[in-house]
Amino acid sequence: MIRIRPTTDQDLDVFVDTVHAAFGRFPETPVEGGGLWWSALETDRCLLALTADGRPVGTAAAHSFELTLPGGALLPVSGVTAIGVLPSHRRRGVLRAMTRHQIDTFRARGEFLSVLLASEATIYGRFGYGPATCTARLTVPCHRAALARPRARGRADEEAAGSVEVLRRADCGDLLEEVYDRYRRAQPGALSRPHRWWALRAGQPPVSPAPRHVAVHRDADGVPDGYASYSIGAAGTLTVDETIATDDAVFTALARFVLEHDLVSEVVLKHVPPGHPLRWRLADFRAGEVSGDTDWLWVRLLDVPRALTARGWCADGELVLDVEDPFLGEHGRHLLTVRGGKAGCVPTDREPDLSLDVRDLGSVYLGGTAPSTLVRAGHIRAHRPGATALADALFRTGRPPHCLHWF
Numbered sequence: 001m002i003r004i005r006p007t008t009d010q011d012l013d014v015f016v017d018t019v020h021a022a023f024g025r026f027p028e029t030p031v032e033g034g035g036l037w038w039s040a041l042e043t044d045r046c047l048l049a050l051t052a053d054g055r056p057v058g059t060a061a062a063h064s065f066e067l068t069l070p071g072g073a074l075l076p077v078s079g080v081t082a083i084g085v086l087p088s089h090r091r092r093g094v095l096r097a098m099t100r101h102q103i104d105t106f107r108a109r110g111e112f113l114s115v116l117l118a119s120e121a122t123i124y125g126r127f128g129y130g131p132a133t134c135t136a137r138l139t140v141p142c143h144r145a146a147l148a149r150p151r152a153r154g155r156a157d158e159e160a161a162g163s164v165e166v167l168r169r170a171d172c173g174d175l176l177e178e179v180y181d182r183y184r185r186a187q188p189g190a191l192s193r194p195h196r197w198w199a200l201r202a203g204q205p206p207v208s209p210a211p212r213h214v215a216v217h218r219d220a221d222g223v224p225d226g227y228a229s230y231s232i233g234a235a236g237t238l239t240v241d242e243t244i245a246t247d248d249a250v251f252t253a254l255a256r257f258v259l260e261h262d263l264v265s266e267v268v269l270k271h272v273p274p275g276h277p278l279r280w281r282l283a284d285f286r287a288g289e290v291s292g293d294t295d296w297l298w299v300r301l302l303d304v305p306r307a308l309t310a311r312g313w314c315a316d317g318e319l320v321l322d323v324e325d326p327f328l329g330e331h332g333r334h335l336l337t338v339r340g341g342k343a344g345c346v347p348t349d350r351e352p353d354l355s356l357d358v359r360d361l362g363s364v365y366l367g368g369t370a371p372s373t374l375v376r377a378g379h380i381r382a383h384r385p386g387a388t389a390l391a392d393a394l395f396r397t398g399r400p401p402h403c404l405h406w407f
């Protein structure tokens with residue numbers, strides 16, 4: 001018999017020990033300057049699974065984030081994290097019970113989406129989560145890194161209008177936090193990085209205290225509008241942790257800066273969104289090698305009509321979606337009507353256009369995967385000619401979703 005209960009501040013050590021044991025690891029020793037990932041945990045949003053005699057065997061936690069939706073709405077979402085079950089207690093339904101507990105709690109908070117990063121892609125689909133954004137690395141050898149002049153008139157001037165300054169990460173103050181926050185509000189699929197993450201230096205570089213150089217881009221008025229945090233390895237590889245830019249010209253200016261760095265043989269840009277225009281700016285299209293292409297943010301709809309009406313839409317149309325939610329034992333048939341960028345969503349008994357699992361709705365929700373891809377994969381069923389093309393047109397977004405926050 002397993003009991004699940006929320007933690008208190010007094011349980012933090014037990015929680016941290018248990019989740020590390022589930023991953024076969026030991027907690028790192030705290031060092032000056034912060035940097036422990038678990039310091040960002042919200043202790044009132046952590047769960048412990050305990051045996052009948054009170055031994056902790058499982059952990060689960062949730063962060064309070066905002067997710068930027070297509071169309072720009074900022075939605076409070078729970079970011080599921082720190083899931084672990086001790087090897088001695090696996091495959092007995094502990095994760096299943098913790099996930100059910102979490103979803104009930106998220107709904108009780110009035111939330112209609114939850115998100116996570118998955119350690120393995122085989123775990124969370126059964127709970128209704130679908131991979132919704134992808135990310136990849138772009139590796140460019142410096143001797144082939146020349147950028148082509150933009151062919152559209154005026155674009156070269158946009159990039160030239162700003163300036164780049166190199167700072168040490170430790171000297172950046174609040175600058176990265178401010179620029180990240182501006183960027184994530186305009187980027188569908190991006191998550192907020194709450195202030196406590198920056199203050200506690202919890203996470204991965206450049207949030208963590210790892211030594212880094214930061215190329216800071218400023219606009220013509222001197223206002224910071226982008227940064228690239230990077231380090232250079234002994235073999236001459238310059239690795240960029242993240243390139244944060246409030247527009248494409250800023251991204252290109254930062255890319256140009258790292259690609260033209262002296263004494264560097266190749267540049268690895270981590271977390272470049274799929275289909276990013278930087279590849280098209282390289283004079284040699286084959287110079288940019290995409291690797292490490294992987295799922296990043298997984299999305300779970302907790303309330304289909306509210307989720308569908310919260311995002312913005314680029315095309316008008318009407319679609320009947322028949323959505324199964326096997327984990328929660330729920331089913332709904334929804335008439336989605338989009339007019340002028342806004343959607344209405346009401347129950348209907350009309351014949352469906354598409355039948356799909358809630359996990360697949362999670363995958364198409366942010367616009368990162370076309371419904372037609374999942375029709376072709378055999379996961380979404382289209383009931384009439386034209387339904388797939390209409391669904392593609394409706395779910396498509398102006399800017400593809402991307403997330404690079406690690407949690």
Ligand SMILES: CC(=O)SCCNC(=O)CCNC(=O)[C@H](O)C(C)(C)COP(=O)(O)OP(=O)(O)OC[C@H]1O[C@@H](n2cnc3c(N)ncnc32)[C@H](O)[C@@H]1OP(=O)(O)O
Binds near residue numbers: 023
């Ligand atoms: C968001 C995050 O925090 S990601 C981090 C996830 N944690 C880890 O990877 C740490 C190491 N692994 C673990 O701690 C555990 O194996 C967990 C948490 C992944 C699974 O916990 P368990 O209590 O064993 O899972 P539970 O018994 O509830 O299994 C539920 C279902 O998931 C399946 N499942 C569980 N783990 C896995 C896995 N790693 N791969 C594929 N299927 C899995 C089970 O077979 C079961 O399937 P069913 O629905 O067909 O019955």
